[in-house]
Amino acid sequence: MTLTIVKNATCTFCGCVCDDIELHADGVRIVETKRACSLGESWFKNHTAEHLYPDALIDGHPATVDDAVEAAADYLLNADMPLVYGMSNITCEAQREAVSLAELIGGVIDSHTSL
Amino acid sequence: MLKLTLKQQPTVPLEAENISPDVTAGLANDAIRALHVHHGKRMCRLDEFFDVEGETSDDLEIHGDASRVKLIGRAMTRGRIKIVGNAGMHLGAYMKGGTIEVTGNASDWVGAEMTNGLIRIAGNSGGQAGAAYRGSLAGMKGGTIIIGGNAGLEVGMRMKRGIIVVKGLVRDFAGLQMKGGTLFLLGGAEIRTGAWMFRGTIVSLHPLKLLPTFAASCAYNPSFLGIYAKHLATLGISIPHEAKDGAYHRYCGDSSVPGHGEILIWKGLATSVP
Amino acid sequence: MLRITGGKVYDPANNINGVIKDICIDGGKIVADVDGGRTIDATGMIVFPGGVDIHTHVAGGALNFARALTPENQRVAAKFMHTKTTRAGIGGPTPTTFATGYLYAGMGYTTVVEAAVPVLSAKHTHEELRDTPIVDKACMLLMANNEIMLDLLEKGETERAKDVVAWLMWAAKVYGIKAVNPGGVTAWKWGKDCKQLHDPVPGYGKVTPGQIIGSLAQIVDDLGLPHPMHLHCNNLGAPGNVTTTLETMKCLEGNRAHMAHLQFHAYGGDDWHTMRSEATQIADYFNAHPNLTCDAGAVLFGNSVTITADGPWQHLLFQLTGRKWGNLDVENETGCGIVPYTYKGSNLVNAVQWAVGLELLLLITDPWRIFLTTDHPNGACFWRYPEIIHLLMNADFRKERVKKLPAKALQRIVLAELDREYSLYEIAIITSAGPARALGMKQKGNLGVGADADVAIFNQNPDGEHMFRYPRYVIKAGEIAVEEGDIKNVHDGREFVVKPVYDEKIEDFLRPVFQQQYTMSFENYPVELERVHGLEIV
């Protein structure tokens, strides 16, 4: 099988965010990393493209993403003081959406910085 | 006297800056019932949470555990609020005059950035009493805060004028970056008291663990304490100041800033120089 | 389709001075006539081309750093509520991106130029501009302290330097070139500054600030960029800096240049105690040299935050104020300092600064060469422009204000003697037609057929401040964006980017240099095209 080679990939494991990593992937997993440190290497190799987890869970039971999204919207909009928290392991584009969502549901938004 | 009784505990914090004599005085009770409060993101009527009784006046009484009711008496200029129970955050923040009394405990930011008036908490208070909000150049600029119990972090942070008295123990950073005013610690403090202080006076009746940037200057009977003692006596607080027992160790600092603040530690309990 | 009828039109680019005529709009452009559509009755109103801000700081790493540094300003600033159509935000000296768009549009401004962008964080600037609604945008690239550039100038390789500049411009997706304290920001990495135009920059053997200025202005002209080099001179804010400024202008003879926030560069005296206005000297030279344009960088009293790539100056200001200070060094490219500041009417130095901005606006005779700015947020916030307009239009009001200055200040300024009053026509030039021309944006700042349909309509009012603070209508790209102070229609603005021509082989030179000097991969350095929202290549 041919390997996909990605050059100048960016590692988001720690705050250094090194962007000179070379990744060799076989479609399901990353088989080789160049220039990544030990932490980065295990970060890249520990995640695969396999379907290991259910798409979504509602009250612990497998559900579709559509249903989960609707349930989430109900919970957040109906709450009097919802909280949006985390955001350190997601992209800026997702963070930007999260701020917009927090505004729409009238909530509090916070990241790991406050810890 | 107007009496508000909390009839339903808010499930999320209730912001009620409208509970202030400046707003309620002169309003009919029905108008008071219709005042806005904010339950999280929802704007509600005051009477969804409070029973309103009595006559409208400058004198307000709140009954019940209002520990989740924030901003009571925000920026009030006159009159009196008595809370029979606990009070939530920002009690009397930006206060300009009048009196607030709490029979129970209060939360953080009591009298933050206040300029005048009197706040008296019988129980404990949270942190940042009389403090500056984040980024502001100055905390309280006048008035008096008396805390009967213990207090939290950063009490009197960046205060410029006024008096804070804490009868119990205060936590770290009391008088942080103080620029003036007087902080009486009758029950002692944890660590880093007076960090970054420029000016102002901290008086402690208990020995304190001081930062390395405070230098012992002398031991003496500060005569100005007599004036404070007279004033504090009217509020029911006594501090040692007479010739026989009024000697204090004086320390100055914080030399890291470098500042000209002073910390006075009562000799009566300070057996050795800290 | 839209017809604006009955209004007095001020369109200086087309020599229209207060003529009552119809303005017709279709497809986001001004057209000769329309058949049908909405009609706005502008009787008793004045019609201006949408405002163009040639120099402001509304997006980017430095401004965003300032937001974090000053929560106390945000706490007391104007609040923008979340509504069905608008996003939440905060005004004040460092408004949030959404609020920035609403504030500019709410004042009749439809085009803004972010004046300081380093390549390294250009991606970030574009992200912020994407979330700055309504107005059209462009940015200036910081270049005069780029170490790769300086190395080339040191070796005398100006031809290659030209290709590098062009490549970097396209990498950063910008509109023009900005020079800030040439050499001085580089020197700041040694904790030093460049005070003398003809002394070598610390860390270099030969290259001097004067040489950087001359070479960069030449490169900008050779590349044929629409806007000349945008220059922030050395010695900003320092008493006696008039000498440096005049010397700088001499270095620029034979080239075009735009002198940014000239107010901060027109001081005489030897120190803070003797500081005085030298606006007359600057204006005399400037009036005689048509190769130059400038913007005022006026000061208004009140709270502000100073943000500039001029790192050494900011350290000095931190020491003067004893307040907060933020410093950012951007690898090999530039630096930045941030200090909150309050201009006080009772302060002699601040009073002189306030006067100098107005003096320049009144003494420079050609309104097509000086534009209204406050170097937001350095001199004052952009949303206070109407206050300056009122001061310019009403000499009596201005003289009353001058009387309130400290008595000592009056001996240091000439403002009290100036009687000139701006006409509405001239206001339209310094807020719109002039800056658009200096930027080389032909579709902006005018109401001729084919121009972008950016129009501001004001109720005519003798109080200039009131008139310009509350436009009756603001039309952006043919849509009514603001009606009686309410944001009606929020859409994203465009961003103008210049693609200069360069030799593709320059990448072969840059790649190894880059790999040696930078911490980022060369391939990840340029801003991707899709990151620039509403991109329009000029």
Next chain:
Amino acid sequence: MIYWGGNPAECHPRHFTKYSLMQKGKFTPNGRKDRTMVLVDIRETPSAKAADLFLQIRPGKDFEMLSALRAIVKGQRVNEETVAETGLTVAQLQDLAAQMKAARFGIIFFGMGLSMTRGKHMNSAQILMLAAEMNAFTKFVAMPMRGHGNVTGADVVMRYTTGYPFGVNLCRGYPRFNPGEFSTVDLLVRGDNDACLVLGADPGATMPQPAIDHLARIPTITLDPKVTHTSRLSRVHITTAVTGISAPGTAYRMDEIPLPLRPALKSPYPTDEEVVRRIRQAVARRPAWLPGRNGKAAI
């Protein structure tokens, strides 16, 4: 170069080689040899091997030591006995101050050993002030060593959209900021929220127990590439693609430089960006919540 309360050798392994200590620069052609490195920490971590000078201080004494150092830098007096309680002597601090002043370009990297111990943000503020004041003598800067991947990005995005870096309350329809009041741990421990959306974090594994208990009590929604502790106490969990591995976008380096992500895998799951957008769109389809237009700023 001073590392304070951090262990880059183990926590940011490439920091020395790629960014700071070893790199050869234009003015440091010999790389490591042209630099002096000081490590300040409470124990001798592997990073100490890289240091020219290791200063071991007693736990919880950072603020005290920094106070003393700031005073010494300015030629002020300090109390020798209380300095000694930090585990260092005045002479050691004087020597450190002298070395700092002698540097051509100094930098302090401070880690969570400083910012997460007693005093927290005051410790950080103290070190930032020290760096600022050092500029009276030579060029000096300070920078936090941020831990998690894109926590810097969260700061940046929140700042330009809301004006504040974290802990932003939008309940009144405009942004408000007050750390301690609107920061997550405090909110959850007090039980102030009645719903929570967790994005790429696992508070169920890391936060104090009362906070976890509250998350279990209220409707919690978790987005994560894995089913985490938090997912298990949530009403809703949605599996998402992994940032940078199977999800594209942008991440910020700790010095606020944005970098593009180049995913090598194609995930069977949607990205966080897509899911959050879909939740936002679902909310927008429902009757809108609009803030009451009531009065002035509360705090």
